[in-house]
Amino acid sequence: MEKFNFRFVDDPKNRNVGLTLEEINTLKEKIGLRFPKAYIDYLLKAGKNSNVFNVETNSSELQRIQKGLRAELDALNLLQNEEILCIKKNFETYYFFNLSENKGTPTLYILSEICINENWNVFQKRITTGQGENFVNFINGLAEKIYGKMVKQYLKNIPLYIIAIPIAIVFSVLAGLMILTEKIWRKN
Incomplete structure (x- = not known):
């Protein structure tokens, strides 16, 4: 399997726990979608518990948020003919991949409400990309925010x-x- 440069932090109080390949394959079968290679690598290392970014791994909950995201996108007339994999819903924010892009290191998209005026009283649902755009950079950016820079980042x-x-x-x-x-x- 291809290696991705996720920064996994060894936090004794909050360890990363991965899924097995069998659990990932069962999850893919139950929701009927393929997973990008980078996402599979992430699930293997931090699918059950991540000290940076937990994702949904309950198949019925994943199916529910898939339908919710699809309904939101259809209401906004966005990505209607695209295959979407929603990996997490946090309040009214959806984190997802556009599987139609067919990338090994996919772009992480976020559908959320964004304030569109100075008075903070008008919001609009918009799709943005995650910090660093692709999924690996997004996870590494979160790790840096939570745990700080790595020594090798200073050394470079x-x-x-x-x-x-x-x-x-x-x-x-x-x-x-x-x-x-x-x-x-x-x-x-």
């Missing part, structure tokens, strides 16, 4: 720091020389 900036230090020294020396020459000119 080391070449930038190495380049920036001499430049900063040169600018400091130039600024010091300018201040010194200005003081000398004032005394004379």
Whole structure:
């Protein structure tokens, strides 16, 4: 199976628990939809419990939210001929993939109400993409928000720091020389 670069955090108080391949296949059969490869990889690692983003894995509940999302999309005349996989509903917000795009690392779409005026009194249902657009980046962005940056994210900036230090020294020396020459000119 293809590897995806999900950032899974080892949190002893809130561990990630995955589903088995058999459980995933049963779930796919019961709801009658295929799952993107990245989503299957995610379910294997954090399908039962995720310390970042829990998804729905109860087949009857998944079918119910699928129908709810389809009704919302049809009412808005959106994605009517597209195959949709809704993975989570949180209040009136739906998280879903457009399976018709046929991507290994799918875009995560979010259908929610968004304020469309300055007074916060007019809302409209709209589809947006998840942070980072694709599902892997969305999960990694949530992990960063909750658990902070990883050490390797800091380490990958080391070449930038190495380049920036001499430049900063040169600018400091130039600024010091300018201040010194200005003081000398004032005394004379």
